[in-house]
Amino acid sequence: MADKNLILTLAKVIVAVAWVDGEISTEEMSSLKDLIFRLANIGVEHGNPINGEEWARLEMYIEAPVGVAERTRLVEQLQASLQSEADRALAIVALENLVQADGVVTDAETDATTDIKQALESVKLGGLTRLRQLVGHAVHHRTAAVAQAPNREDFFEDYVKNKVYYAVRQHLQETGQQVSLSEADLRKLSLAGGLMARVAHTDQQVTPAEMQIMINALQANWGIDALSAELVAEVAAAEISRDLDYYRMTREFFNYTTEPERQQFLTVLFAVAAADGQVDAAEREGIRRIARSLQLRQSAFIHAQSQFDSD
Missing domain, CATH: 1.10.3680.10 (TerB-like)
Known part of the structure; x- marks a missing residue:
């Protein structure tokens, strides 16, 4: 099953995609929150609901635009959270559901979603290969530009x-x-x-x-x-x-x-x-x-x- 860390990180990435045009319409916000609640219910069904602080951290992303650097950081966190093909499928379906929710898909949303899906599909899952990838991710990316990306949660x-x-x-x-x-x-x-x-x-x-x-x-x-x-x-x-x-x-x-x-x-x-x-x-x-x-x-x-x- 998808663990809570995956669900929370995926929710933040979804919010970041919703902000890709610099604003979120009322219809988009409604669809976005509905999708997040559906993701949250996965945790509830498995006895691990999202708590008050975790909801507040999600609200930080919902309330203000998410830039490219911060979105990139979140996507890399999502990559590191994937543990199975089911996790990957959940993330990709959630992204597709978001961009199609209001019936209008902009070029910016298409580009961002395509990039994120490619990033998720590039993750090799299973056994020693996955362990090496996770270790390499921690060593390489934490010293790369992403480590300098904004993180609003530092100011929670x-x-x-x-x-x-x-x-x-x-x-x-x-x-x-x-x-x-x-x-x-x-x-x-x-x-x-x-x-x-x-x-x-x-x-x-x-x-x-x-x-x-x-x-x-x-x-x-x-x-x-x-x-x-x-x-x-x-x-x-x-x-x-x-x-x-x-x-x-x-x-x-x-x-x-x-x-x-x-x-x-x-x-x-x-x-x-x-x-x-x-x-x-x-x-x-x-x-x-x-x-x-x-x-x-x-x-x-x-x-x-x-x-x-x-x-």
Whole structure:
């Protein structure tokens, strides 16, 4: 039977192929997830289901485009995972099912699938030949260009604990853009951006006025340049519509800040909430929950709120 390592690696390769055009349509995403769930059921049927962390690692690939270098790394991992002809057949059928799922097969999908199928078919299975191939793969490929390929899973802890920072870092890596911040400060400001975006998104949208307040606050309170502030704010606003872990964000922000910083940050949150001219009840309660999670006293909350009370 196919082991879980094969299933997980195959799922990641399938996601990488889905991203080959640089985007995944709604129909493609639906087909992709359906195919992944069917693969996951193989593990369930054999008493070895995919656990929460493994699903989260898959989500890392689903949420953002996979480039050629990273796809190549995943394909080589898939090659190394093959143990039988049944494994190879499973992988090839899964690839074919993916590209045919939405009824439209692009040239890029055809080229990528053909290359991957050839790579899988080149693997010699069985006995001493397979052992030699696996040893040769480990010695050769880990010293080749593939060893330098991006691996988003190296940043899994950031993906879980500080998703805005993870997304900012991915953007910087992909674009080559530089920011004049230490890693620790970028982590802290990403958390701040995520919490500000949470308040702004109380009504299920982040308005231009709220976005500008976020950018201004990052500059005024932490002295970063306009470009870096815009990047953090834009990424935070984009990520907040996804399933950001609010409790992890507040806990991590607490760890990165002093009490005076946290007290001042309440004023920032109220400024974001008041961007449209007033702070409504839902925004106020959201800030109150953040204050509690940051272990701030009620008096600190009242002081920050008083600066935005309507006459």
